[in-house]
Amino acid sequence: MNDIVRMLIQRISLGLLTLFVVSLIIFFSVSLLPGDAAQAMLGQSATEDTVNALRKQMGLDQPLHTRYFSWLGGILQGDFGVSIGNKREISELIGGRFANTLFLALYAAFIAVPLALVLGILAALYRNTWYDRSVNVVTLSSISTPEFFVAYILMLFVSVKWGFFPSLANVTLDTPILERMYRTFLPALTLTLVVVAHMMRMTRAAIINLLASPYIEMAALKGMTRRRIITHHALPNAWAPIINVIVLNLAYLIVGVVVVEVVFVYPGLGQLLVDSVSRRDLPVVQACCLIFAATYILLNLIADILSILTNPRLLHPK
Amino acid sequence: MSTNSNEPLLQITNLQIEGFSDERWHQIVKGVDVTLRRGEVLGLIGESGAGKSTIGIAAMGFAKPGCRIHGGSILFDGIELTTASEEQKRQxxxxxIAYVAQSAAASFNPAHTLIDQFSETVVEHGINSREHAYKDAKELYKKIRMPSPDDIGFRYPHQVSGGQLQRAMTAMALSCRPDLIIFDEPTTALDVTTQIEVLMTIRDIVEQFNTAAIYITHDLAVVAQMADHIKVLRYGETVEDADTRTMLSTPKEDYTKSLWAVRSFAKETAAPAPEAKPIMRVESVTASYSRSMSPVLIDVDFEIHRGHTTAVVGESGSGKSTTARVITGLLAPQKGAVYFDGDALPPSYRNRTKDQLRQTQMIYQMADTAVNPRHKIRDIVGRPLSFYLDMHGEEKEKRLRELMEMIEMDPDLFLDRLPSELSGGQKQRICIAKALAADPAFIICDEVTSALDQLVAEGILRLLDRLQQEFNLAYMFITHDLATVSAIADEVIVMLEGKIVEQGPKTEIFSPPHHEYTELLLSSVPEMDPDWMDRVIAEREEKGGMIAAGN
Known part of the structure; x- marks a missing residue:
C-alpha cells in the first residue's frame, strides 16, 4: 500500500503545481490586456487624477508580483475580490452560478456515461455488425456537428414544434429539483449528444484492444460465453482508459458548457464568463478561469488516481 | 463415460486449415490425421510455422482469429466438431477439452485471482458450486506440490512465479476433469530447473486422471519424456508418425533425422591461450535498480579474454542481463568497476567516449524488436558505420556489402529490404551485422538463439563461431540453454540470485564434482531418452530435498 500512498501524494502535488502555474498564466495574461480595472470602472471620460486615486484605493499601483500574491492569498481564503460591474463580492456572484453549472454537468453525465458504456460494450460485443455501424454513424454525426447547432435543432423540434420541453433553461435558486430537471432537459441532452460519441468509442476501442490478448483467448477456450468474456474478462482490464475518457468528458461538461449555457440562457458559470468578458470585468474573468482550471485539474487528478487504483498490480503488490 | 475404451477419443481425419494473409487464404494445415485414445499422450513436434498449435486448438473446434477450418473431420467422442454449433462447442x-497455453503469465487474467479463474470453469459450466471448486483447487494445488496450497490460489497472477503459474494453469485445466488436455508448449518459457517440475506435474496428472493429452513442443528431449506417440510436422503436413521409442531410435525420414541431429554442433577449434590482459574485466560489481531495493548483483567478478566465449548461465532473475547492463553502462554499479582492455570505463554510458561505446556491442534475443521495422537493412547496418566510424558514400557502401557477405546474405538481394520481409534467422543475422559494423572487440549475445528454431539457431551459432575465428572477438554469451553452452563456450559462469556460484573453463564446470546448484542445473536439462525423467526423479528422491530447490 505504501507505493500507492506515495503515488497519490506525488499526483496531488503535481496537480497543485499545475494549478499554481495556471494561476500565474491567468493573472499575468489578463494583466497584459490594455487598460485596467480602475479605468474600466470610471469609463472613458474620467480624468487621469481620479483614475490614479482609484488605482491607489484598489491597490493597482502596487507592482505586479505584489498584486499577484495578494490576489492568490485572497483566493486561498475564499476571497476572489470585487466585481467591477456591480461591486459585489465575486465569491457570492460565482457560488450559485457554479452550483448551476455543476448541476447541469452532472445531469448530462448521469445520462451520458451509462449510455456510452452500454453502447460501447454492445458495440464491442457485436463488432462490425449493422448495430455497431449504426451506433458509430449516429454518435459520430452528433459529435461532428457544432454544439450550438445541435442545440438550435433540438430547440426547433423538441421545444418549438412539439412543445415537449422549454427552450429557455431559466432556473433560480429555489426552483424545485424536478422542475429544474424538466427545464434543463434540452441543454443536458445537447451536452449528452456532444460527449457520448467520444466515451462510447473509447470504451469500444479499449475492449476490442483487449480482445486480442491471450487471456481472452484462454477464456474462450475455457468455454466462456461472449457476454462473460466481455464483462468479466475484458472490462475489468479496460477500466483505466475508459475512466480517463469519462473524466475528460466530465471536465468538458463543466468547462466546455459556455456555448450551451449561452444558447439556452442558463445562469451558469459559463454565461457569467461570457458576460464578464464583454463588460471587461477582469476580476470576475480571472476568478472564473481559475475555477474552471481547478475543476479540470481536479477531475484529471481523480482519473489518474482511479486508473491507478483499478490496476491489480498496484492494488495487490507482491 | 459413454464410449468404450477401444474407440478413439479424438479422431481427426484429413484436417485442412486456412489462414488469411496478404489478401488471400493460404493453407496452413494440409490434411493431417490424428487418432488419440483415452489416457494416451500424443506429442506434436515441429519447427515454428509447422502448424502444431493450430492443429492443437483445432481439436477444440477452435480456429484462431484470421484462420478457418475448411476441410476434414474432427470427431471428439462421437461429436463432429466441424459441424457442431458454437454453443455445442462452447459447452x-x-x-x-481443456487447454494449457504457452505463456501462463499472459494467459491468466491479471484482474482475477488464480482460484477464481480455476473455479470459473466449474461454475459457469454448471458442474459444481464455487465452494466445491475452491476446495478442489486447494487439493489439486497440494497434489502438484504448490507452495502453501491453501492460500496461493487467492493471489493474483503477478504475485506468483512463472513456474508456479504454469502449474496453476495445469491445475486449472483439470478443474472439470476433462477427457482431453491440449498442452501448447507449456514449458518453453521456463528455466530448466522449473521446467522439470512442471513436466513432472503434467505427467503425474495425466497418469492419475487417465486424461488423454496432446503435447505440443519443439523440444525433442521434452516430448520424449511426455508422449506415447510422436507425430513430426512440417509445413502443415505429417512427416512421420510412430511411437516414442521407435521414433527416437530409428527415425525414418531425413527431416526427422536432421531434427534429431541438431544438437551435434560443437565449436571445433580450441580458444587461443588467454592473453595477459583481459579485454573485459568486471571487478567486484554490486548493483541494484534503486537505492531502496536489495542489490540484484552481489560482488560479481570475472574476466573475458580476446577470442574467447564466456557463457553466463542461470535462471531468470539470476542477474545475467543485469551484468550486461552494467558492462554497457546502462546501469551504474554501486560498487566495483568495469575495465576494458585494462582501462576503467566510466560507470554510465553517458560519460563514455564514442570509441569506448563502439568497442562493446550487443545482440538481443528478439531480433524483431531490436531493429526499426521502418528502416531498410541498408540503414540498419549502415547506421553504426556512419555514427562510429564516420563512413559515407562509396566507402560505406563497400563496407556494407562486405558485412552482408560476412553474414552470408546476398547484398544485392537484401540491402534494400525491410525487416518484415526477412525470416527470424535472417533478422538475427542482420543484428549480428549491425554489431559487427561498429568493429567491436567485445560482443554481448543476450539469448540470441532462444527465439529461433533449432536448425536456424545452429546456423547462427556457426556464424558467430566463424566470425570469432576471423576477428578474434570476445563473446559474453548470456543463455539459459545449457546445450548451447556446451556447444560454443570456452569459459562458463554460473549465476544464482545475483552471485556467481561457480566459474571456470567449460570442461571443468561440466565435469564433476559440481557446485550443488550447477549440479541441479545440469541434471535438469532433458535428454533424448524416454527414461531420463524417471531416472532424475529417482536420483533426486534418493538425495532428498533437491526437488524443492526449484521453488
Missing part, C-alpha cells in the same frame, strides 16, 4: 471447451 465442450473447458469442461471436456
Amino acid at each position: 465442450l471447451r473447458g469442461s471436456r
Whole structure:
C-alpha cells in the first residue's frame, strides 16, 4: 500500500503545481490586456487624477508580483475580490452560478456515461455488425456537428414544434429539483449528444484492444460465453482508459458548457464568463478561469488516481 | 463415460486449415490425421510455422482469429466438431477439452485471482458450486506440490512465479476433469530447473486422471519424456508418425533425422591461450535498480579474454542481463568497476567516449524488436558505420556489402529490404551485422538463439563461431540453454540470485564434482531418452530435498 500512498501524494502535488502555474498564466495574461480595472470602472471620460486615486484605493499601483500574491492569498481564503460591474463580492456572484453549472454537468453525465458504456460494450460485443455501424454513424454525426447547432435543432423540434420541453433553461435558486430537471432537459441532452460519441468509442476501442490478448483467448477456450468474456474478462482490464475518457468528458461538461449555457440562457458559470468578458470585468474573468482550471485539474487528478487504483498490480503488490 | 475404451477419443481425419494473409487464404494445415485414445499422450513436434498449435486448438473446434477450418473431420467422442454449433462447442471447451497455453503469465487474467479463474470453469459450466471448486483447487494445488496450497490460489497472477503459474494453469485445466488436455508448449518459457517440475506435474496428472493429452513442443528431449506417440510436422503436413521409442531410435525420414541431429554442433577449434590482459574485466560489481531495493548483483567478478566465449548461465532473475547492463553502462554499479582492455570505463554510458561505446556491442534475443521495422537493412547496418566510424558514400557502401557477405546474405538481394520481409534467422543475422559494423572487440549475445528454431539457431551459432575465428572477438554469451553452452563456450559462469556460484573453463564446470546448484542445473536439462525423467526423479528422491530447490 505504501507505493500507492506515495503515488497519490506525488499526483496531488503535481496537480497543485499545475494549478499554481495556471494561476500565474491567468493573472499575468489578463494583466497584459490594455487598460485596467480602475479605468474600466470610471469609463472613458474620467480624468487621469481620479483614475490614479482609484488605482491607489484598489491597490493597482502596487507592482505586479505584489498584486499577484495578494490576489492568490485572497483566493486561498475564499476571497476572489470585487466585481467591477456591480461591486459585489465575486465569491457570492460565482457560488450559485457554479452550483448551476455543476448541476447541469452532472445531469448530462448521469445520462451520458451509462449510455456510452452500454453502447460501447454492445458495440464491442457485436463488432462490425449493422448495430455497431449504426451506433458509430449516429454518435459520430452528433459529435461532428457544432454544439450550438445541435442545440438550435433540438430547440426547433423538441421545444418549438412539439412543445415537449422549454427552450429557455431559466432556473433560480429555489426552483424545485424536478422542475429544474424538466427545464434543463434540452441543454443536458445537447451536452449528452456532444460527449457520448467520444466515451462510447473509447470504451469500444479499449475492449476490442483487449480482445486480442491471450487471456481472452484462454477464456474462450475455457468455454466462456461472449457476454462473460466481455464483462468479466475484458472490462475489468479496460477500466483505466475508459475512466480517463469519462473524466475528460466530465471536465468538458463543466468547462466546455459556455456555448450551451449561452444558447439556452442558463445562469451558469459559463454565461457569467461570457458576460464578464464583454463588460471587461477582469476580476470576475480571472476568478472564473481559475475555477474552471481547478475543476479540470481536479477531475484529471481523480482519473489518474482511479486508473491507478483499478490496476491489480498496484492494488495487490507482491 | 459413454464410449468404450477401444474407440478413439479424438479422431481427426484429413484436417485442412486456412489462414488469411496478404489478401488471400493460404493453407496452413494440409490434411493431417490424428487418432488419440483415452489416457494416451500424443506429442506434436515441429519447427515454428509447422502448424502444431493450430492443429492443437483445432481439436477444440477452435480456429484462431484470421484462420478457418475448411476441410476434414474432427470427431471428439462421437461429436463432429466441424459441424457442431458454437454453443455445442462452447459447452465442450473447458469442461471436456481443456487447454494449457504457452505463456501462463499472459494467459491468466491479471484482474482475477488464480482460484477464481480455476473455479470459473466449474461454475459457469454448471458442474459444481464455487465452494466445491475452491476446495478442489486447494487439493489439486497440494497434489502438484504448490507452495502453501491453501492460500496461493487467492493471489493474483503477478504475485506468483512463472513456474508456479504454469502449474496453476495445469491445475486449472483439470478443474472439470476433462477427457482431453491440449498442452501448447507449456514449458518453453521456463528455466530448466522449473521446467522439470512442471513436466513432472503434467505427467503425474495425466497418469492419475487417465486424461488423454496432446503435447505440443519443439523440444525433442521434452516430448520424449511426455508422449506415447510422436507425430513430426512440417509445413502443415505429417512427416512421420510412430511411437516414442521407435521414433527416437530409428527415425525414418531425413527431416526427422536432421531434427534429431541438431544438437551435434560443437565449436571445433580450441580458444587461443588467454592473453595477459583481459579485454573485459568486471571487478567486484554490486548493483541494484534503486537505492531502496536489495542489490540484484552481489560482488560479481570475472574476466573475458580476446577470442574467447564466456557463457553466463542461470535462471531468470539470476542477474545475467543485469551484468550486461552494467558492462554497457546502462546501469551504474554501486560498487566495483568495469575495465576494458585494462582501462576503467566510466560507470554510465553517458560519460563514455564514442570509441569506448563502439568497442562493446550487443545482440538481443528478439531480433524483431531490436531493429526499426521502418528502416531498410541498408540503414540498419549502415547506421553504426556512419555514427562510429564516420563512413559515407562509396566507402560505406563497400563496407556494407562486405558485412552482408560476412553474414552470408546476398547484398544485392537484401540491402534494400525491410525487416518484415526477412525470416527470424535472417533478422538475427542482420543484428549480428549491425554489431559487427561498429568493429567491436567485445560482443554481448543476450539469448540470441532462444527465439529461433533449432536448425536456424545452429546456423547462427556457426556464424558467430566463424566470425570469432576471423576477428578474434570476445563473446559474453548470456543463455539459459545449457546445450548451447556446451556447444560454443570456452569459459562458463554460473549465476544464482545475483552471485556467481561457480566459474571456470567449460570442461571443468561440466565435469564433476559440481557446485550443488550447477549440479541441479545440469541434471535438469532433458535428454533424448524416454527414461531420463524417471531416472532424475529417482536420483533426486534418493538425495532428498533437491526437488524443492526449484521453488
